[in-house]
Amino acid sequence: MSIPQHVTKTHATGNDFVVYADPTGEYEPTADEVRFLCDRHFGVGGDGLIRLAHPADVSDLAAAQVADCQGAGAEWFMDYRNADGSLAEMCGNGTRAVTRFAQREGLAPKAGEGAFRLGTRAGVKTLTPLGDVDGLGRDVFRVEIGAWRIGELGAYEVTIPGTEGAARGTFVDMGNPHVVAVIEDGKATLPAVEALDLAVKPVVAPVIESDQNVEFVRVDGIDRTAGTGTATMRVNERGCGETLSCGTGLCATGVILRAITGIGHWTITVRGGVLRVDVTDDDVTLTGSATIVGDVTLAR
Numbered sequence: 001m002s003i004p005q006h007v008t009k010t011h012a013t014g015n016d017f018v019v020y021a022d023p024t025g026e027y028e029p030t031a032d033e034v035r036f037l038c039d040r041h042f043g044v045g046g047d048g049l050i051r052l053a054h055p056a057d058v059s060d061l062a063a064a065q066v067a068d069c070q071g072a073g074a075e076w077f078m079d080y081r082n083a084d085g086s087l088a089e090m091c092g093n094g095t096r097a098v099t100r101f102a103q104r105e106g107l108a109p110k111a112g113e114g115a116f117r118l119g120t121r122a123g124v125k126t127l128t129p130l131g132d133v134d135g136l137g138r139d140v141f142r143v144e145i146g147a148w149r150i151g152e153l154g155a156y157e158v159t160i161p162g163t164e165g166a167a168r169g170t171f172v173d174m175g176n177p178h179v180v181a182v183i184e185d186g187k188a189t190l191p192a193v194e195a196l197d198l199a200v201k202p203v204v205a206p207v208i209e210s211d212q213n214v215e216f217v218r219v220d221g222i223d224r225t226a227g228t229g230t231a232t233m234r235v236n237e238r239g240c241g242e243t244l245s246c247g248t249g250l251c252a253t254g255v256i257l258r259a260i261t262g263i264g265h266w267t268i269t270v271r272g273g274v275l276r277v278d279v280t281d282d283d284v285t286l287t288g289s290a291t292i293v294g295d296v297t298l299a300r
Contacts, residue, residue, distance in 0.1 A: 092247015
């Protein structure tokens with residue numbers, strides 16, 4: 001196998017990963033190995049696999065991407081693979097999970113010691129460890145996800161095979177593609193967020209060139225005096241189906257909620273916990289917890 005014998009199980013608000021460090025660049029996984037490790041019955045189980053490696057040791061990166069990491073001070077790169085073995089540009093929850101792992105390994109700062117710069121296929125991300133935060137949990141990190149791009153509001157019809165009804169969705173580019181549908185707004189005819197069958201992959205029409213994550217969102221409350229809001233979200237994530245949380249999906253949701261309400265600061269509940277999303281004209285910040293579940297020794 002081209003993976004080490006010892007790996008670690010982590011999660012960030014229920015979005016779970018198999019993680020390992022590869023400081024020598026010798027353990028780049030194959031798609032079959034990723035599928036095996038992420039299998040919940042025959043492997044360790046996870047929504048994806050993250051190899052923490054030096055940028056120069058990630059074979060699909062162009063020289064310019066490696067140089068960008070080096071120029072931004074990112075010694076380490078999040079080589080993220082979806083559970084189906086496909087490469088992924090970005091995973092917001094994965095950045096927190098792998099940084100928590102890097103902390104334990106002595107490769108990233110602890111709370112109060114500064115920020116950690118992490119390379120991803122969507123650029124270098126800066127993570128600040130905050131320690132324990134009321135309402136968000138233990139080992140909380142603030143991630144500067146970066147720039148976003150939004151398409152025409154409501155330009156897509158979103159349906160779920162086997163479920164009656166539809167909703168209008170909006171494309172958001174967070175370094176990876178998303179379509180966000182706000183339901184229970186008087187226009188959508190899909191069931192309530194909690195009742196959706198997201199084991200089935202949603203259909204987006206017209207078809208977007210690349211596959212996308214699809215988020216379904218309900219606004220729960222808005223405090224215009226404080227400039228804050230609360231919402232509930234569920235997501236079907238490309239490459240692994242429904243997940244308990246999706247970091248870039250939360251950010252895309254924050255972008256859409258700001259576009260339709262004018263509020264840029266949101267506390268969003270997902271099936272795996274509660275996170276904070278802050279949106280400005282230039283970037284999005286995601287704040288939430290990360291957890292190390294345990295270490296696994298693989299049989300040879």
